Amino acid sequence: ATAAGAAEWSGTGVTADGHRVKVLANVGAPTDARAAAEAGAEGVGLFRTEFCYLDADDEPTIEQQRAAYAAVLEPFRGKPVIVRTLDAGADKPLAFLDPEVEPNPALGVRGVRVAFDRTGVLDRQLEAIAGAAADSGAEVSVMAPMVATAEEAAWFAERVRAAGIARAGVMIEVPAAALSAREVLEAVDFVSVGTNDLAQYTFAADRQLGAVAKLNDPWQPALLRLIGLVGEAAKATGKPAGVCGEAAADPLLARVLTGLGVTSLSMNAASVRAVGAGLATVTLADCERVAQAAVAAPTAQAARTAAKES
Ligand code: PEP
Numbered sequence: 001a002t003a004a005g006a007a008e009w010s011g012t013g014v015t016a017d018g019h020r021v022k023v024l025a026n027v028g029a030p031t032d033a034r035a036a037a038e039a040g041a042e043g044v045g046l047f048r049t050e051f052c053y054l055d056a057d058d059e060p061t062i063e064q065q066r067a068a069y070a071a072v073l074e075p076f077r078g079k080p081v082i083v084r085t086l087d088a089g090a091d092k093p094l095a096f097l098d099p100e101v102e103p104n105p106a107l108g109v110r111g112v113r114v115a116f117d118r119t120g121v122l123d124r125q126l127e128a129i130a131g132a133a134a135d136s137g138a139e140v141s142v143m144a145p146m147v148a149t150a151e152e153a154a155w156f157a158e159r160v161r162a163a164g165i166a167r168a169g170v171m172i173e174v175p176a177a178a179l180s181a182r183e184v185l186e187a188v189d190f191v192s193v194g195t196n197d198l199a200q201y202t203f204a205a206d207r208q209l210g211a212v213a214k215l216n217d218p219w220q221p222a223l224l225r226l227i228g229l230v231g232e233a234a235k236a237t238g239k240p241a242g243v244c245g246e247a248a249a250d251p252l253l254a255r256v257l258t259g260l261g262v263t264s265l266s267m268n269a270a271s272v273r274a275v276g277a278g279l280a281t282v283t284l285a286d287c288e289r290v291a292q293a294a295v296a297a298p299t300a301q302a303a304r305t306a307a308k309e310s
């Protein structure tokens, strides 16, 4: 069934002049994965694996993880799926890790930082992911959350390859990683921008706090400029750079992101068709023009208006 108001689309993300932009889904459980497949997503750009660990007093075994991941991967046999390793801490506290009380959890030991001291947790998860990939036949890549430097990216890629997984990437959700996108991309096979956290850290504004929500607007020109740096690094290295934060779900913003050099967009299943159909109505040159207008705007609201009118 077509989502209300969304035009039909071919099922392949491509602009009117043939520029390819994969339209992928974000999933966090088997039900989401089925909804994403039914919506026509070309694959999964962000599989959040925390569901497997939430409410667990102990770390799930490799076998338990393998079965849980395989259930999510199952509808995507032969299709690309990017599995994100555990993103614990801050807005996703996990009991089994016995997190230390930190004065600023969003700036603490979270995301990939947890894995530096607990390499076993990461290695067991990677083993489970490799097993689930084999079980499901999905084309699995793995990426790490909350990477800040190219050195961290290289460390992660080495562990992924040691686990026998072919493709390793990292999320760009810390401004430092966006500013060194070129070096980060040189260390891995791909990156994916998490606009929810990238906005939070760029504006020093808690993503869960309504009082600062205006700063976390994905149309903020400063955020778009950082994404533009990632797009330029993707072009320079010839490697893919996706966006998997909420920003990718807005069809107008999807044009801006495409114009900034982003090569895939990953979103909630409900937005897949509208974003795919929207891309098919514009050329890459249109996207580049809209992106330039948005990036040059003085405010988020002005960026939105400029994109609509350009
Ligand atoms: C993000 O930060 O934009 C993201 C996609 O990851 P999460 O929302 O799971 O932190």
Ligand code: MG
Residues within 6 Å of the ligand: 145, 173, 194, 196, 197
């Ligand atoms: Mg994030």
